[in-house]
Amino acid sequence: MKKVMMGNHALSYGAMLSRSQVIAAYPITPQTQVVELLSEMCADGTLDARFIKVESEHSAMAACIGASVAGARTFTATSAQGLALMHEMLHWASGGRHPVVMGNINRSMAPGWSIWTDQNDSLSERDTGWMQYYCASNQEVLDTVIQAFKVSEALMIPGMVVLDAFALSHTYEVVDVPDQAAVDKYLPPFKPEIRLTPNDPRAFGGLTGAEHYMELRYKLQKDMEKAPALIEETGREFEKMFGRNLGLVDAYKCDDAEFVFVTSGTAGFTARVAVDELRRSGVKAGNLRIKVFRPFPFAKVREILKKVKKAAVVDRNCSYGAHGIFFQEVKSALYGEPGTPPVFGYIAGLGGRDITTDSFKEVAAHALAKDRADEEIVWIGVKK
Amino acid sequence: MVEIRFHGRGGQGTVVASKILADAIAKEGNWVQAYPEFGVERRGSPVVAFIRIDDKPIYDKSRIYTPDSVVVVDPTLVEAIDITDGLKPGGTIIINSDRRPEAFPFHGKFKVRTINATEIAVKNRLGTLAAPIVNTAIAGAVIKVLGLTKLESLAAAIREDISIKPEDNVKAAQEAYELA
Numbered sequence: 338m339k340k341v342m343m344g345n346h347a348l349s350y351g352a353m354l355s356r357s358q359v360i361a362a363y364p365i366t367p368q369t370q371v372v373e374l375l376s377e378m379c380a381d382g383t384l385d386a387r388f389i390k391v392e393s394e395h396s397a398m399a400a401c402i403g404a405s406v407a408g409a410r411t412f413t414a415t416s417a418q419g420l421a422l423m424h425e426m427l428h429w430a431s432g433g434r435h436p437v438v439m440g441n442i443n444r445s446m447a448p449g450w451s452i453w454t455d456q457n458d459s460l461s462e463r464d465t466g467w468m469q470y471y472c473a474s475n476q477e478v479l480d481t482v483i484q485a486f487k488v489s490e491a492l493m494i495p496g497m498v499v500l501d502a503f504a505l506s507h508t509y510e511v512v513d514v515p516d517q518a519a520v521d522k523y524l525p526p527f528k529p530e531i532r533l534t535p536n537d538p539r540a541f542g543g544l545t546g547a548e549h550y551m552e553l554r555y556k557l558q559k560d561m562e563k564a565p566a567l568i569e570e571t572g573r574e575f576e577k578m579f580g581r582n583l584g585l586v587d588a589y590k591c592d593d594a595e596f597v598f599v600t601s602g603t604a605g606f607t608a609r610v611a612v613d614e615l616r617r618s619g620v621k622a623g624n625l626r627i628k629v630f631r632p633f634p635f636a637k638v639r640e641i642l643k644k645v646k647k648a649a650v651v652d653r654n655c656s657y658g659a660h661g662i663f664f665q666e667v668k669s670a671l672y673g674e675p676g677t678p679p680v681f682g683y684i685a686g687l688g689g690r691d692i693t694t695d696s697f698k699e700v701a702a703h704a705l706a707k708d709r710a711d712e713e714i715v716w717i718g719v720k721k
Numbered sequence: 722m723v724e725i726r727f728h729g730r731g732g733q734g735t736v737v738a739s740k741i742l743a744d745a746i747a748k749e750g751n752w753v754q755a756y757p758e759f760g761v762e763r764r765g766s767p768v769v770a771f772i773r774i775d776d777k778p779i780y781d782k783s784r785i786y787t788p789d790s791v792v793v794v795d796p797t798l799v800e801a802i803d804i805t806d807g808l809k810p811g812g813t814i815i816i817n818s819d820r821r822p823e824a825f826p827f828h829g830k831f832k833v834r835t836i837n838a839t840e841i842a843v844k845n846r847l848g849t850l851a852a853p854i855v856n857t858a859i860a861g862a863v864i865k866v867l868g869l870t871k872l873e874s875l876a877a878a879i880r881e882d883i884s885i886k887p888e889d890n891v892k893a894a895q896e897a898y899e900l901a
Contacts, residue, residue: 341740341747341755473782504782508756509740511747603782610781693783 338514344505345370347475347512348414348440348498351482353384354520355438358409358527361389361400363419366452367502368442371414394419398426398437405435406541408532410486414440416502417458418447424462427495431466431557433542436489436496436527438482439467443602443653444502445688453689454502456602456654460630460662466557468496468564469630473587473606475510477628480575483515484583487524487571492560502689504603515579523578564632585634587626590616591641594623596705599642599650599667601627604685604692608651611697620701627663635670642671647678649704651697651717653686660684660714681710685717692717723774724785725867728804729794732764734856737882738794739770741860744878745870746774754779767798774869790867793817794838794859805831815866815901817855834901836862841896845889857883861894862901872898 342350348371352360360379362372378384387404391397394415401411415423420441430437441459445451459469470485472478478500485496500506533541545553565585572583589609591597596615600608605626615622625641625648627634642648652661659665664682671677681704686692696717703715729735736757743755751774758769771785787807793816798804804814805827813832816825819840822833838858848854857879864870875898876891883890 339747341743341753501782503756508754508782509743510754510779511752606780607782691783693786694781 340512340514341509342475342512343370343507343509344475344478344500345442345507346374347478348482348500349374349378350512350514351479351498352412352438353378354479354515354517355412355483355486355524356410356521356526357384357386357412359387359389359401359404359411360413361391361397361404361411362413362415363391363394363397365394365416365419367444367506368414368416368419368440370506371440375412394422395426398423398430401437401439402426402430402433402435405430405437406433406533408527408529408534410490410527411435411437412439413437414442416442417444420458420462421446424465427462427465427467429542430495432553434493434557436486436493438485438489438496438498440478440482441497441499442502442506443499449688451688452502454504454653455687455689456499456652456662459497459499460654460656462497463631463662466494466561467631468494468561470496470498471601471605471628471630472498472500472505473603473626475505475508475512476581477583478505479512479514480579480581480583483520483524484568484571484575486527488564488567490527490529491567492564493529494557494560494564499602501603519578523575561632565629565634565636568629583628585627585629585637586641587628588641589624589626591623591625591645593621595621595646596701597623597625597642597645597648598697598700599625599627599638599648599663601630601663602653604651604653607692607694608697611694611701614694614698615701620705622701630663630666633666633670638667638670639674642667642680643674643677645678647681647704649681649683649700651683651685651692651700653692655684655687655714679708679710681707681715682713683715683717690718722779723790723867723869724788725772725774725790725792725863726785726788727770727772727792727794728798728802729768729770730798731766731768732852733794734854735768735794736770738856738860739772741857741875741878741882742772742863742869744882745860745864745875748874748877749870751776752779767802788812790815792859792863794855799825813866815859815863817859834862834866836897836901838862838897841893841900845893845896847886847889847893857890858893858897861897865898865901
């Protein structure tokens with residue numbers, strides 16, 4: 338059934354169709370409508386779930402972890418400062434192997450106080466052991482929540498579905514809402530091997546000495562390494578059932594491209610329009626939108642970019658003292674591979690500044706005029 | 722691709738108007754994207770909302786800078802801000818006003834159409850006399866002037882989206898549609 342909905346409600350519908358059993362969340366702009374709708378769904382019986390009100394995001398994630406240990410499918414959503422407040426518990430969720438799924442609305446970190454989009458909030462959680470999916474449409478938001486539960490529960494690793502503040506969270510788009518019976522078939526109930534139950538008492542998260550800790554983390558990494566193949570496989574399965582593919586990347590006109598943008602989030606859709614315009618003016622352009630950031634799809638990125646002459650990574654984030662974060666990963670993916678193209682790094686759109694087709698044309702004009710990338714960062718649209 | 726910008730004041734239902742229109746347009750199988758200006762809206766302050774419409778999926782996620790049409794929900798904004806900013810040459814401006822199109826300084830340069838949505842809202846007892854809710858009447862005029870959807874699609878969208886006085890709102894949209 339087609340429905341016009343905002344990105345925040347696409348998250349709510351994703352959580353509902355996945356039959357989330359426990360939701361614990363604390364409201365924050367621009368995430369508020371996600372939990373408003375879920376609390377209504379819990380209240381009117383649309384969703385048979387326990388909604389736990391909490392006093393902070395730290396407590397929200399703690400409640401989700403507790404529910405997940407008890408064997409419940411668990412969902413939450415937050416943004417920026419709220420995600421930062423959860424930080425300690427994010428490590429707990431992944432270290433304890435609790436497959437919580439969370440929506441995060443990309444909002445710039447304060448100060449300066451901001452409610453507008455960039456990716457530094459979620460990318461600051463890069464090393465917490467969560468999977469991260471960056472969405473470009475409300476449809477993708479809804480679909481990805483369902484897929485994220487499937488992948489997370491198979492690997493017992495939590496997943497974060499990320500969407501841009503306002504450009505998706507508050508934007509109404511046409512969304513095809515999948516049929517509940519079909520979703521049930523795709524995503525069977527969560528049945529963890531072990532769970533917290535009085536009938537079979539166990540201790541979780543206990544003291545772990547040097548003789549065991551490293552093995553736990555080794556297993557986390559090894560299971561993370563299985564995720565790319567599983568995301569591709571569950572993405573194809575999703576396509577068979579619902580007609581929409583959910584892969585690691587979205588490669589647009591990359592097959593014969595000489596110059597490729599590397600993008601993420603909504604900017605990765607706007608880039609397609611720029612690609613079409615550049616092609617009309619004779620530039621063989623393409624766009625590689627990276628959907629999954631953790632695990633990073635190194636092999637896929639390498640496979641696509643080694644065939645092109647130049648790549649331009651457009652980051653809506655900055656690792657201060659280094660450079661754009663996707664730029665780092667792309668360079669890392671290509672390192673040591675013979676015949677790789679020069680990779681140019683750009684930063685644009687921080688704090689909700691718009692990234693337009695003109696932004697991408699400016700990037701293209703800069704990269705195409707140079708033989709090599711001799712600057713670490715090129716800032717697009719900054720007032721110097 | 723058609724791009725429309727709405728100007729209103731916080732509390733008048735400008736954002737809801739764009740949502741209703743999006744619903745109506747989607748009912749006829751078109752692709753649509755509707756969003757409020759990315760800000761912190763306050764009652765009475767100028768607000769802006771946008772709609773993009775196409776017969777194929779819309780990939781441009783940036784804001785609208787050069788709209789094809791502008792809809793002015795609150796007539797006092799015509800003096801307060803430049804509502805023609807970025808409007809394409811020869812573009813259409815629809816204003817909620819009891820004045821004639823010729824009364825506006827940009828008439829001629831742009832196609833100006835007026836609709837007395839406030840009067841229609843008051844007549845149908847939508848909102849209060851001091852603060853009538855004009856969004857459904859505006860929506861009725863907009864779909865007619867810009868040829869966006871059938872009246873039935875708009876009426877269905879209003880019935881789905883508006884829980885207070887849905888039938889009076891449908892009537893307001895219908896009256897504005899006929900007058901526009």
